[in-house]
Amino acid sequence: MEKKNIHVVGAVIVNDSKILCAQRGETKTLSYKWEFPGGKIEQGETAEEALRREIEEEMQCKISVGEQVDHTVYEYDFGVVHLTTFYCALIEGEPVLTEHQSIKWLLREELPMLDWAPADIPAVEKLVND
Numbered sequence: 627m628e629k630k631n632i633h634v635v636g637a638v639i640v641n642d643s644k645i646l647c648a649q650r651g652e653t654k655t656l657s658y659k660w661e662f663p664g665g666k667i668e669q670g671e672t673a674e675e676a677l678r679r680e681i682e683e684e685m686q687c688k689i690s691v692g693e694q695v696d697h698t699v700y701e702y703d704f705g706v707v708h709l710t711t712f713y714c715a716l717i718e719g720e721p722v723l724t725e726h727q728s729i730k731w732l733l734r735e736e737l738p739m740l741d742w743a744p745a746d747i748p749a750v751e752k753l754v755n756d
């Protein structure tokens with residue numbers, strides 16, 4: 627059986643030189659791994675639209691979506707995640723902890739301290755070296 631392709635967008639929200647990192651909950655796939663907030667692109671949405679929707683839903687704030695950071699494809703046991711990350715900025719409100727286990731604002735050089743979802747590691751490396 628072919629694995630399902632899952633198209634996911636992640637927001638690299640930069641504020642005051644720090645980047646928002648979010649930890650997945652215990653009951654989720656990839657439990658306790660860190661990720662960039664976001665989620666699956668729905669039918670008929672652009673990547674940017676999906677990202678703005680997901681951040682409003684899960685972080686209760688509004689963002690603008692800028693340049694792409696990275697695009698990675700990672701094969702997990704549950705499917706193949708195609709992850710595209712974008713630089714984002716807050717335009718209204720502040721991120722609120724809702725679905726995640728925890729959230730943290732870190733400087734670029736601090737990002738490697740966290741236990742990232744494997745699909746995110748190339749993006750994290752790019753951010754550290756940029």
Ligand SMILES: Nc1nc2c([nH]c(=O)n2[C@H]2C[C@H](O)[C@@H](COP(=O)(O)OP(=O)(O)OP(=O)(O)O)O2)c(=O)[nH]1
Binds near residue numbers: 636661663709
């Ligand atoms: N939002 C987000 N998801 C990521 C990242 N890296 C990564 O491997 N993923 C995976 C986790 C999920 O399998 C999928 C995103 O789907 P989702 O955000 O709707 O995840 P979910 O836990 O609510 O849904 P599910 O997989 O439990 O059904 O992509 C990332 O940086 N951000």
